[in-house]
Amino acid sequence: MPFRCSARRLQLQRLPTPCNASRTVRAPWQCRGVASTANAEKVLFPGALNSEFTNTLEFLRPSKSKGAISTYRCLNQYGEVIDKSTGADTTDEEAIELYKNMVQLSIMDLLMFEAQRQGRLSFYMVSAGEEGISIGSASALHPSDVIFTQYRESGVYLQRGFTLAQFMNQLFANSSDNGLGRNMPVHYGSKELNIHTISSTLATQIPHAAGAAYALKLQNAGIVGRIGAPTAGEETTERVAVCFFGEGAASEGDFHSALNIAATRQVPCIFICRNNGYAISTPTSDQYRGDGIAARGAGYGIDTLRVDGNDIFAVRRAVKEARKLALEDGGRPVLVECMAYRVGHHSTSDDSFAYRQRVEVEDWKRRDNPITRLRKWMEGRGVWDEEKEKKLRSGTRKEVLRAFEEAEKQKKPNIKHAFTDVWEEITEEQRAHVSEMADILKRYPKEYDLEGYEGGAQGLDELLQKR
Numbered sequence: 001m002p003f004r005c006s007a008r009r010l011q012l013q014r015l016p017t018p019c020n021a022s023r024t025v026r027a028p029w030q031c032r033g034v035a036s037t038a039n040a041e042k043v044l045f046p047g048a049l050n051s052e053f054t055n056t057l058e059f060l061r062p063s064k065s066k067g068a069i070s071t072y073r074c075l076n077q078y079g080e081v082i083d084k085s086t087g088a089d090t091t092d093e094e095a096i097e098l099y100k101n102m103v104q105l106s107i108m109d110l111l112m113f114e115a116q117r118q119g120r121l122s123f124y125m126v127s128a129g130e131e132g133i134s135i136g137s138a139s140a141l142h143p144s145d146v147i148f149t150q151y152r153e154s155g156v157y158l159q160r161g162f163t164l165a166q167f168m169n170q171l172f173a174n175s176s177d178n179g180l181g182r183n184m185p186v187h188y189g190s191k192e193l194n195i196h197t198i199s200s201t202l203a204t205q206i207p208h209a210a211g212a213a214y215a216l217k218l219q220n221a222g223i224v225g226r227i228g229a230p231t232a233g234e235e236t237t238e239r240v241a242v243c244f245f246g247e248g249a250a251s252e253g254d255f256h257s258a259l260n261i262a263a264t265r266q267v268p269c270i271f272i273c274r275n276n277g278y279a280i281s282t283p284t285s286d287q288y289r290g291d292g293i294a295a296r297g298a299g300y301g302i303d304t305l306r307v308d309g310n311d312i313f314a315v316r317r318a319v320k321e322a323r324k325l326a327l328e329d330g331g332r333p334v335l336v337e338c339m340a341y342r343v344g345h346h347s348t349s350d351d352s353f354a355y356r357q358r359v360e361v362e363d364w365k366r367r368d369n370p371i372t373r374l375r376k377w378m379e380g381r382g383v384w385d386e387e388k389e390k391k392l393r394s395g396t397r398k399e400v401l402r403a404f405e406e407a408e409k410q411k412k413p414n415i416k417h418a419f420t421d422v423w424e425e426i427t428e429e430q431r432a433h434v435s436e437m438a439d440i441l442k443r444y445p446k447e448y449d450l451e452g453y454e455g456g457a458q459g460l461d462e463l464l465q466k467r
């Protein structure tokens, strides 16, 4: 072969070592120059490696090509394993746990949706039809992997151990809420479970995840010390960052910058796209003309797989494999596009029948669903039946309602938390805002009834007394 260099080689370089680590690592941004001899069949253009010469003038015409990227699945619609040699890669006990979590999520969704309609909650978002994506993928990760979610991934929280009480406290913004009532309902977060707090601003989590994965790459290699204390057994584990987002969020510039920097820096990040066909009222046909989001992964040089989101075993296997790939050779990003249909309305503020036919939704509901598919598999194996189903559903309903009523009774957070956690010490400017607010609250006690808030109307005094 006449090449002087067959691929970009990475040089080894010693990086600054802020902690006790002193390992020599690859610095991905240090690339050797590339060149080739005059009669080479391939020219190693710095911008397109390994491209062969051709004398056929042919445009790439995706609009004319017949095949789309295929969709990986383990189970067919009837809950039967397609490839007996790989099987479901899940024990019966594990499958039952996953099933219980999916059912719990769907029951919580139904009850919370109704609670919003009754005026007891201000807002809610359901995951209907997408339970297999969040629960299946979370089950394939290590508890120490760092997760960034959008908002339709409550199943990730549930699978990681977020309790019903924690869900309800956040939804009611009561004084036990991790976020002290500062966020919209459904914007959960958990430091203990390594899940970053959800942000309403679409796609911002994607570059955050790429950045976190870069930090993890350095930590995995021992170049920098770990930030935050590891929980038991985590010290030896290499970690990945995992980022969930919808296909609509993938239209934001943040998506593109994040995938590009993740690829150029080769960071251990699993990007999990939930492609449910809609971004509120915008169908995918108005959102893009390419082959879904998977095609974009290939465009950024990222290992990519498209998966049937109604098949929890397929999602689980795909994410397990993605995790392995993401940690190989010091790290690399991986994209998994999970296909599903958004069966529910976008949120409680949306009526989707204003922009899609009821029959379209009914068709999808009848055709496929991650919960029924897994149930069919369990029944096929003789580990599930109608009686177990009834017991699970009635028990879960009671548990959700109990947690709901408990959280509803609790007081709201102290009003001072509207100001705390911004600066370590209250600033003079903040003090002026606090005293203005205190004055308003005193003058209009009927309009601002603080009975239900911890500390009542005196909540702000503590801040004002602080010097």
Ligand SMILES: Cc1ncc(C[n+]2csc(CCOP(=O)(O)OP(=O)(O)O)c2C)c(N)n1
Binding pocket: 152, 200, 201, 202, 245, 246, 247, 248, 249, 250, 274, 276, 278, 279, 280, 342, 346
């Ligand atoms: C930057 C920004 N633009 C617009 C919105 C309004 N918005 C909230 S959700 C959403 C649709 C997102 O769709 P997708 O990413 O496909 O997720 P899905 O709701 O389908 O799960 C939009 C446009 C927002 N929150 N942030």
Ligand SMILES: [Mg+2]
Binding pocket: 246, 247, 248, 274, 275, 276, 277, 278, 279, 280
């Ligand atoms: Mg969507």
